[in-house]
Amino acid sequence: MLLHLSTWTEVEEYLQQSQGIILPIGSTEQHSPIGLIGTDAICAEAISKGVGEAKQALVGPTINVGMALHHLEFPGSMSLKPSTMILVLRDYISSLAKAGFRRFFFINGHGGNVATMKAAFSETYDHLATLGITDVRCAVCNWYMGREVYQLAKKLYGDKEGSHATPSEVALTWYVYPEAVKQGELGEPGRGHRIYSAVDFRQNYPDGRMGSDPSLATVEHGQRFYETAVKEISQDYQRFIDGK
Amino acid sequence: MLLHLSTWTEVEEYLQQSQGIILPIGSTEQHSPIGLIGTDAICAEAISKGVGEAKQALVGPTINVGMALHHLEFPGSMSLKPSTMILVLRDYISSLAKAGFRRFFFINGHGGNVATMKAAFSETYDHLATLGITDVRCAVCNWYMGREVYQLAKKLYGDKEGSHATPSEVALTWYVYPEAVKQGELGEPGRGHRIYSAVDFRQNYPDGRMGSDPSLATVEHGQRFYETAVKEISQDYQRFIDGK
Amino acid sequence: MLLHLSTWTEVEEYLQQSQGIILPIGSTEQHSPIGLIGTDAICAEAISKGVGEAKQALVGPTINVGMALHHLEFPGSMSLKPSTMILVLRDYISSLAKAGFRRFFFINGHGGNVATMKAAFSETYDHLATLGITDVRCAVCNWYMGREVYQLAKKLYGDKEGSHATPSEVALTWYVYPEAVKQGELGEPGRGHRIYSAVDFRQNYPDGRMGSDPSLATVEHGQRFYETAVKEISQDYQRFIDGK
Amino acid sequence: MLLHLSTWTEVEEYLQQSQGIILPIGSTEQHSPIGLIGTDAICAEAISKGVGEAKQALVGPTINVGMALHHLEFPGSMSLKPSTMILVLRDYISSLAKAGFRRFFFINGHGGNVATMKAAFSETYDHLATLGITDVRCAVCNWYMGREVYQLAKKLYGDKEGSHATPSEVALTWYVYPEAVKQGELGEPGRGHRIYSAVDFRQNYPDGRMGSDPSLATVEHGQRFYETAVKEISQDYQRFIDGK
Amino acid sequence: MLLHLSTWTEVEEYLQQSQGIILPIGSTEQHSPIGLIGTDAICAEAISKGVGEAKQALVGPTINVGMALHHLEFPGSMSLKPSTMILVLRDYISSLAKAGFRRFFFINGHGGNVATMKAAFSETYDHLATLGITDVRCAVCNWYMGREVYQLAKKLYGDKEGSHATPSEVALTWYVYPEAVKQGELGEPGRGHRIYSAVDFRQNYPDGRMGSDPSLATVEHGQRFYETAVKEISQDYQRFIDGK
Amino acid sequence: MLLHLSTWTEVEEYLQQSQGIILPIGSTEQHSPIGLIGTDAICAEAISKGVGEAKQALVGPTINVGMALHHLEFPGSMSLKPSTMILVLRDYISSLAKAGFRRFFFINGHGGNVATMKAAFSETYDHLATLGITDVRCAVCNWYMGREVYQLAKKLYGDKEGSHATPSEVALTWYVYPEAVKQGELGEPGRGHRIYSAVDFRQNYPDGRMGSDPSLATVEHGQRFYETAVKEISQDYQRFIDGK
Numbered sequence A, B, C, D, E, F: 001m002l003l004h005l006s007t008w009t010e011v012e013e014y015l016q017q018s019q020g021i022i023l024p025i026g027s028t029e030q031h032s033p034i035g036l037i038g039t040d041a042i043c044a045e046a047i048s049k050g051v052g053e054a055k056q057a058l059v060g061p062t063i064n065v066g067m068a069l070h071h072l073e074f075p076g077s078m079s080l081k082p083s084t085m086i087l088v089l090r091d092y093i094s095s096l097a098k099a100g101f102r103r104f105f106f107i108n109g110h111g112g113n114v115a116t117m118k119a120a121f122s123e124t125y126d127h128l129a130t131l132g133i134t135d136v137r138c139a140v141c142n143w144y145m146g147r148e149v150y151q152l153a154k155k156l157y158g159d160k161e162g163s164h165a166t167p168s169e170v171a172l173t174w175y176v177y178p179e180a181v182k183q184g185e186l187g188e189p190g191r192g193h194r195i196y197s198a199v200d201f202r203q204n205y206p207d208g209r210m211g212s213d214p215s216l217a218t219v220e221h222g223q224r225f226y227e228t229a230v231k232e233i234s235q236d237y238q239r240f241i242d243g244k
């Protein structure tokens, strides 16, 4: 059940049975010369829809732009500052909490979002307490870190999975948008550097890849990642709702 | 050309020919018991894609949640505070301006966004000036206020078009998502009240409609609105790019 | 009744009969080489006093500096950032709402304020709701857009009224401060450009005028504008208080 | 020379000779049952105009609302939060500094403003440094603390001068606005308590006075305060401009 | 009783008998070529511990970094912006107020903190009122301005006490950390300039001293300052707790 | 070399040889009925001093209060909001970066700080870029997660190490402050719950422990943890400085 395709009366009914909602969160940032700029948002959105269907859970609007300041030296990348993103998440959660939602399950496609999301959850619990709401719970689920997804990636790509613009996420986007499959020669990627400023990042990772070879991705792989992730995360969602 | 389905190298090339980008902005808010909560975002996104194709212009990620604080008494509605939205738009525009974009054309689906967007543009011009960028231009284009769209709505619905949860916007969403057409009996809508707080709004507009009868919408109407809007706004975009 | 010339006990009494207050808001910005920098504040203040007398309504302190970032390339112009102005209006309204005021009628002299004011009203309703106050109403009345004022300007000046540093507003300031009438040769004004950054504005409008010829203004015209505006806006105020 | 009654071209000329500006800052807050709510702003504005004339210095718009949170339990009082006021002063000073102003002389009517003003000056110097401006200087001059004004108050009122709603400031407002002289019986004022929250303040100072007897004020006294202050502060301004 | 060396159950017991807490606040800023960068924090912390012992009062964590923007041209200096420091103090006080603390006695080592602290107290009273807490009281006690401390400094150093990097504060740090006594030739200090930007400050005070001769400091003097301050401020604390 | 016990001239010299600085960061929060409220700050500070000595590195002032909102239901706990902490870290790093520091090594004692610290680093890199500084690097080193420290804790305490108010950290504080060793009977701790709001936390962890038995701590253990951590982290610091 997608919030965007529902009416407020349908949401009112939904709240009689569940106070849970799934919120996809991605990023708009370079994913190498052959990976899509929308990769993280596309993955999070597709999996969220799948989990929403599997669990009859409501899925909210995708947060397309996340915390990707270190990618800004590559054209087309966009980012919120962490301080902005905290306010955005506070506003999202507060809006829905006023209506009765209590369990916020973020399916996340971008590692760079995690720290700011956790900061935002803390900020929001404190904010909600001033409104008399103390029983909201938020969780972040990184789809690419699920045990079975992770093992599949290792099996298919070994250490060419890398950690950014990975073949697994690129495969998933190609499965969702087969019309957007890109080709291209890629040399050796940068590898092993920590992330600091955007200038520093581009010096260390000149084409944007972090140790990955996204040219290994295929649409068929993407389907396997999609199905594996939806199955795995559906269970995670259920555990979260059950308070386990 | 969709930013989300492009690579950074494609964007780099695009910038050689154009410094313009289209950004769809909507809202996630009640649209009566039969209109979709995502109406404003759906309309903005669909038209943006159409204009992007027509003009070979880049289309950025949809801003799904806007300024809809006055709708928050209806479940499923979400909103940024104006102060948050100013920061979001500043961050979006600044990210892209650093890469060379100079013309930001927002296709907007929600009247409640306009004031905050204009405030955000002013804030952003001033912010960019501190970074040495003084030639950015932003414009907001409200798709529902284009002359031909407006006339079509008047012709089809007369004063039952109303000003929120209008049959024109609902029709457009049903054209885009025919699987989401809703049915339902609707009585007389509230009418003629100004907008103040969320509580006040719901008292005056108990089912969320402002003078409208969205049950008049049809998928076929939606197609006409879509085509009319894309054509009309493609010209607006060109004029904006041409500096007229 | 002017707040500045009242005592707190007088305000306490006033609140027994009315929860309405008039707040003049202007700007401190260039108004061409012959218009006063304080034009917008002077007009708003003078008309507010007139309406306050006519309706025995309380008139609060004038907000002298508004949102005029695009004028900052002209010496003597001052501006709040929109994000600052939102906080200022939130603080003004909240201070008075705590004491029992519920109807805030802003008489505005500057078009550039409007978007930020509307954003601020939304922000403030939401803020007040967290304090348990949901029945505050704010309105902005642009004195220069009243039907009769507008017609008078058209009649006197035709298209030389323009849209900034207009003869109508300049006339009104000269009526209020006849000692400040200025002379000066003015060539052809800039005309027809949209407003973006301050640098862009000055390029398009080199002496600050937007299509206007303020040299047509006279003190006698100013008196007519003053009287017309006070009469017209007094009715607007009454309707606002009556909830119509 | 009043900024509000000047044109931008006049300001441009002024800047050839002086980079100094006087900014009156007051407050809108209770001043006992017989003192005016605008007392602090009225005093600051009147003296600023006098000093401006004496020194041919430019006088900017009056900041009518200051930091008076502790007065908010008395109807008609208004306040900025300190965090808001810092942004307001930053915006005021930055606007003018961009045009070339370098010496900001605030004539202040309200003790409660001083701490926040000093914080704002520090914040602003740091902000301006990021814009490459390091030679701005700001000063606050509390008109009521000038040596001769202080001695006059002591001579006329002894310890009935008190520290809020003082006869000296009330006298000055009556001199400026003789039509606003108020009468009224006043009992013993509160005395000797420190200032904490608004609730605490009103408990300790039930009618708003802090140890003062404003009923001793006369219009004639007001004139003496005015003349003494203008003379004294004109010298202060000169020293500030001379860098002493 | 030091908060850092206590358990939460001990604090719970403490609150049965007292709602008071001492908070040391200093700065991390240059104190001339022979004074320690931590001088202000060291003094505040040492005296706070002494007063805490004398009065069996709880002593919270030292705020090591204060408002010292004007010292930033000297390496090793650190500062919060005033707007940041207001939030920090609001968070500190609010955290403790939620647990029942009501009397916050800040022992301060740095003149540059005072304005921002007072602004922060006002901001915090207002913030706490929105949480329903209106009886919190905060006080700032500048250890170096106590009558007896001041007289001792005058007696020992006359006008070589100066106003920054004073021999009295340096002596106190050397008493606390005798291993950190520094030697060095110092010429004539800057003297008599007001404080504006960091660049301006360093021009006027090239080695950081403001009229002082810290080379007069001795460990033995430091002990006398320590004992004098602890005795004097213990009485101040008691009066504050007693509401006098 | 401690910043607080250094002079600005010594820092100037230090910067000739190294642009690195160690910043201890802890928290002020409950650590069960027998662990100290200052545990996290005490550990971070002690280890930082040890590493500073071992590597002749400069050690800055301890950040005593961190992000511990979820502990606020226990008296004596204090916290910054994440949004405040981001500004604090931005101000700390920016102050020092202006003077030439480029490598910021935070030795952290509190897991709850990590997410906000990482968000703050991103925010700060972006902020510094606007000042033209793009080569700053920040790292967080959680002392309790070093491989050897972790193994020692497992060896000594097995699963009674838990994850908050752990015997390892408590032991270290007792080694540093043997006078503050506490005794007390502790029953079974809460275990296995995720962290959400402060109210939720206290319900799940009634005495504040998360699966730990701090009564197993001894001063002798503390010494071993101290020595192990200093040795291990000294190597980490060196690698960080060497850019590995």
Ligand code: NI
Pocket (backbone or CB within 6 Å): A031, A039, A040, A109, A110, A164, A165, A166, A169
């Ligand atoms: Ni990715």
Ligand code: NI
Pocket (backbone or CB within 6 Å): B031, B039, B040, B109, B110, B164, B165, B166, B169
């Ligand atoms: Ni709509």
Ligand code: NI
Pocket (backbone or CB within 6 Å): C031, C039, C040, C109, C110, C164, C165, C166, C169
């Ligand atoms: Ni105007």
Ligand code: NI
Pocket (backbone or CB within 6 Å): D031, D039, D040, D109, D110, D164, D165, D166, D169
């Ligand atoms: Ni006063």
Ligand code: NI
Pocket (backbone or CB within 6 Å): E031, E039, E040, E109, E110, E164, E165, E166, E169
């Ligand atoms: Ni000092």
Ligand code: NI
Pocket (backbone or CB within 6 Å): F031, F039, F040, F109, F110, F164, F165, F166, F169
């Ligand atoms: Ni700990």
